[in-house]
Amino acid sequence: MIRELHTRLVERTLSARSLAEKYLAAIAQKEKKIGAYLTLFEKEVLEEADRVDEQIGRGEKIDLLAGIPGAIKDNICIEGQRTTAGSKMLDNYLAPSDATVIKRLRKCGGLILGKTNMDEFAMGSSTENSAYQRTTNPYDEERVPGGSSGGSAAAVAAEEAVWALGSDTGGSIRQPASFCGLVGLKPTYGRVSRSGLIAMASGLDQIGPMTKTVEDAAIVFSRTTGFDPLDATTAQLPEGKPFEELLDEKREGLTIGVPAEYWPESLDSRVRQNAERALERFQALGMKIESVSLPHTSLALPVYYILVPSEISSNLARFDGIRYGFSANDQKKTTLTRSASALLETYLDSRRHGLGAEVKRRIMLGTYALSAGYYDAYYKKATQVRARMREDFEKVFQKVDLLFSPTTPTPAFRLGEKNQNPLEMYLSDIFTVPANLAGIPALSFPIGSVDEGGKNLPIGGQLMGKWFDEEALLSAAAAFEKNQ
Amino acid sequence: MIPEETVRHIALLARLGLEKEEVKKMQKDLSAILDSFQELEKYREAGEGASFSGAGALTNAARADRSQTADENTRAVITKNFPASQDNFLKVRSVF
Numbered sequence: 001m002i003r004e005l006h007t008r009l010v011e012r013t014l015s016a017r018s019l020a021e022k023y024l025a026a027i028a029q030k031e032k033k034i035g036a037y038l039t040l041f042e043k044e045v046l047e048e049a050d051r052v053d054e055q056i057g058r059g060e061k062i063d064l065l066a067g068i069p070g071a072i073k074d075n076i077c078i079e080g081q082r083t084t085a086g087s088k089m090l091d092n093y094l095a096p097s098d099a100t101v102i103k104r105l106r107k108c109g110g111l112i113l114g115k116t117n118m119d120e121f122a123m124g125s126s127t128e129n130s131a132y133q134r135t136t137n138p139y140d141e142e143r144v145p146g147g148s149s150g151g152s153a154a155a156v157a158a159e160e161a162v163w164a165l166g167s168d169t170g171g172s173i174r175q176p177a178s179f180c181g182l183v184g185l186k187p188t189y190g191r192v193s194r195s196g197l198i199a200m201a202s203g204l205d206q207i208g209p210m211t212k213t214v215e216d217a218a219i220v221f222s223r224t225t226g227f228d229p230l231d232a233t234t235a236q237l238p239e240g241k242p243f244e245e246l247l248d249e250k251r252e253g254l255t256i257g258v259p260a261e262y263w264p265e266s267l268d269s270r271v272r273q274n275a276e277r278a279l280e281r282f283q284a285l286g287m288k289i290e291s292v293s294l295p296h297t298s299l300a301l302p303v304y305y306i307l308v309p310s311e312i313s314s315n316l317a318r319f320d321g322i323r324y325g326f327s328a329n330d331q332k333k334t335t336l337t338r339s340a341s342a343l344l345e346t347y348l349d350s351r352r353h354g355l356g357a358e359v360k361r362r363i364m365l366g367t368y369a370l371s372a373g374y375y376d377a378y379y380k381k382a383t384q385v386r387a388r389m390r391e392d393f394e395k396v397f398q399k400v401d402l403l404f405s406p407t408t409p410t411p412a413f414r415l416g417e418k419n420q421n422p423l424e425m426y427l428s429d430i431f432t433v434p435a436n437l438a439g440i441p442a443l444s445f446p447i448g449s450v451d452e453g454g455k456n457l458p459i460g461g462q463l464m465g466k467w468f469d470e471e472a473l474l475s476a477a478a479a480f481e482k483n484q
Numbered sequence: 485m486i487p488e489e490t491v492r493h494i495a496l497l498a499r500l501g502l503e504k505e506e507v508k509k510m511q512k513d514l515s516a517i518l519d520s521f522q523e524l525e526k527y528r529e530a531g532e533g534a535s536f537s538g539a540g541a542l543t544n545a546a547r548a549d550r551s552q553t554a555d556e557n558t559r560a561v562i563t564k565n566f567p568a569s570q571d572n573f574l575k576v577r578s579v580f
Contacts, residue, residue, distance in 0.1 A: 080561055096554075096561040203537055232545035302524040305517065313498060320499065322576055327567030329577065343577045348501030360500055361513055364491070367498040368514065381524060383535035390536055422513060423520060 001162060002068050002216045003244075009056060009067050016049035016056075016067030016111070023069045023113055027160045035135045036145075036155040038074050039082050040114040045069065048111050055109075064219055064244070066109025071161035073152050074115040075122055075198040076207065078102055085198045086118040086130040086148075089319050089326045089354035099196020100231065101165065101207050101224045108223050113161055116151030120356045121316065122167055122200045124148050125175055125428045128419045129358045136415070137179060140455040143412040146176030152210050153180040163220045164210045169200050170304055171408075171432025173208045174444035178407035178460025181446045183217045183477065184210045186432075188468045189439035190235040192221075193228035201311035202233075204436040214445065214478040218243035221470070237468065246471045247478040252286030254476060255400040256463075261297035262405030262431050274448035274459045275406045278480070282404070285479050290400055294392040297434060299385050301426060304433040306369050306382040313366030316359065321350025328353070361422060390438045397466045402476055405431050407444040407460035411452065431462060441465050443473040445481065485515045 008014035024042055031037060052067040072078065075085040077095035079102075084090045098106070105112075119129035127135045127150025135150045137143040138158040145154040149166030153176035156164045166173040168186035177184025185208040192207050199205060209220035222242035228234045240246075258279065263272070283289055321327035328349035355363075369378040396403065408428055418424045435442035447461035465473045491511045495502045502510060554562065568575040 080557075092565075094561050094565060096558045096565075229547065232547070299524055299527060302521040306521065306524070317499070321567060323562075323574060324565035324567070329575070330567040331569075331575075332567075341577070343579045344499075345501075346577050347499040351499055352501035352503075355500070360502070360506075361510065361517075363498050363500060364494055364510055364514060365517060367494050368486075368490075368518075371494065371497065377525070378521070380535065383537055384533060385524065385527065387534050387536035423516060 001212055002064060002219050005068055005162065006064050006066070009052070010062065012056065016052040017046060019067060020045050020049040020069050020111055020113070023160060023162070026158075027113065030158050030160055033136060033141055034138060034154050034158045034160065035133045036116050036151040036158065036160055037071070037114045038084060038086075038117050038132055038151070041081070041112060045111050045113050052109050052111070063108040065105065065223055067111060068162050069111040069113045070105075070163040070165070070220070071113050071116045071152055071155040072102070072164070073118055073149050073166050075118060075167055076102065076165060077196040077198070078112065078115070081115070083115065083198070084132070085122070086120040086132065087354065087356065087359070088131040090324075091326065093325050095196070097196065100193035100228045102196065104223055105220075110223070116149075116155055116164065118151055119148035119358070121198070121312075121359050122148040122169060122172055123312070123358045123362055125171065125425050126413070126415075126419060127151060127176075128415065129356060131356055134415065137412050139181065139457055140412065140453070143414050143457070144179065146179035146412065148172040149176050149210065153177060153182055153184070156180070156182055156210055156212060162211075163216055165207055165220070165224075166210050167197055167200075167205055167207050168436065169204045169308060170436050171429040173210060174407050174432050174442060174460070174462060175428060177210055177444040179412035179458065181449070181458030182210050182212060183214050183446070184208065184444045185217050185221055185470065185473070186435060186442045187221065187225070187470060188441040189436075190233050191441070191468065191470070192224045193226075193231040193234050195228055195230035199315045201308040202315065203311060204308065214474055214481050215244055215247060218247060218474050235468070243471060243474055247475050249471075249475050251475050251479050254402060254472065255288045255290055256282055256476070257290050257292035257396055257400035257403045259292050259294045259297070259396070259403055259405060261294055266409070267406065268410045270450040271406045271410065271459055274450070275404075275461055278447040278461045279404065281480060281483065282476070285483060287476070292396050292400060292403070294389070294396060294434070296385060296389045296392050300389065300434045300437060301430060303382045303385050303389070303437060304429070305365065305426060306378050307386065307437075309362040309366030310369050310379050311366065312362045313370065316355075316363055319351065319354065320347045321354070322346065326350055326354030358422065386437050389434060393438045393440055401465070401469075401472055403464040405462050407431060407462040411450050411457035411459055435464050440467055441470045441473055443477055445477045486511055486518070
């Protein structure tokens with residue numbers, strides 16, 4: 001899609017302004033039902049579009065992404081703009097600088113339509129934890145778009161944006177991509193800078209693209225990667241060809257491993273059917289299929305829900321009502337009748353009113369897991385099991401190039417169906433969290449759909465690959481997509 | 485079930501002001517989640533050996549210790565975010 005639009009822009013059969021206007025009109029028409037956006041940049045995006053048209057008019061060469069409108073998850077900072085992370089805590093927060101990914105995408109001329117809705121501080125799998133509004137699945141408005149990057153997923157699926165950025169700590173790009181029929185990529189940890197991403201779990205978070213096609217994902221992805229002195233965890237790798245130029249490489253020799261632990265008895269039979277059919281298609285494309293095992297998989301959820309809340313408890317300590325955000329001391333507000341009389345109360349009251357239930361729950365879990373007397377049994381043990389899980393992947397990747405499984409155990413569930421019990425919501429991430437724990441790249445792509453209540457619900461398949469081998473993921477998925 | 489006293493203690497450590505009903509619900513939720521971790525406790529063998537915290541091959545990755553001054557625009561945004569201020573200084577409550 002991006003490449004075709006680019007050609008039309010360069011040939012001047014389409015202007016960047018009219019393209020931006022088309023998407024703004026779609027947003028105006030659909031947002032009441034979809035609710036994907038929290039903030040729109042109507043004025044700015046048209047100014048940016050005009051600049052691209054001027055460049056084209058002067059005969060200058062423009063990047064593939066120039067003039068193409070996208071959406072940004074609201075935990076990624078844009079200078080001078082409201083950045084809420086889906087929380088009331090940051091309702092009035094203006095980011096002091098652009099995230100590195102934003103700087104890079106802007107340099108290519110990518111247009112930004114607005115900031116998208118998300119589960120508060122990226123904690124959730126349905127976007128129902130947003131402190132602001134509900135986002136619905138464009139395929140069925142009674143169902144969730146997934147989370148935490150639900151707004152980004154819904155925007156692209158509803159054609160309110162050509163591309164979007166999400167973030168993924170335990171599946172927050174891949175699961176909504178699966179629920180909304182999109183391609184969603186979680187890069188290798190260290191591949192994309194996290195500078196300017198409001199941190200959830202610094203050892204797992206990654207920013208990635210959400211698009212309709214594999215090529216579009218590759219195009220956006222290529223423009224976000226690379227070492228960044230502002231993020232010490234970014235890898236210094238030799239520069240290669242952009243990923244969109246590597247999609248047609250012959251993939252016949254690839255071996256795809258099928259990990260038994262990701263195909264449990266309890267798997268929804270329609271999901272299983274679609275996933276098995278996908279394997280047959282990979283085979284028909286010349287790839288070898290092999291059964292493998294990742295023995296520590298059953299520990300993934302407990303390890304995740306100890307390590308991530310631990311990091312959360314530290315990363316969210318900064319939201320204390322002192323320098324920014326919701327504050328019990330806010331001199332502009334008159335709604336809080338009781339003002340904090342001492343510093344401690346500033347913290348307690350600002351956080352009590354500014355943070356939602358799931359956020360508080362995870363902060364508490366993490367504080368407990370890290371506290372004296374419990375640190376060894378919980379946090380330390382979890383980091384050791386995490387190392388064992390990483391070894392599982394190292395061993396398996398000596399035999400196979402990729403791993404394939406369903407992205408989620410079910411298609412999109414109904415609004416309100418899983419948000420009464422936190423444990424039930426956590427289970428929807430069962431296939432996605434291991435990739436974040438190990439740091440490996442993982443991609444969700446559409447493999448079929450199921451009919452439920454007269455609606456067609458998308459099903460996603462997940463490919464996991466070796467560290468820094470996004471090329472294999474993207475080209476295998478591209479081959480699959482091309483030969484539907 | 486985690487004792488209520490522990491929940492209140494953890495809440496104070498986390499600087500979270502919880503209402504009485506919130507403490508009770510938190511007690512229930514946390515206990516249920518921690519119970520689900522029993523499989524982890526049973527797994528003795530996996531708990532030996534090296535640990536992994538995400539950063540991989542990195543060691544002591546720090547930038548040069550040089551002070552930097554923010555430009556006018558950045559400073560304006562930062563000070564605009566202050567909940568309470570006086571003469572461009574951030575105003576906070578006293579410790580006591």
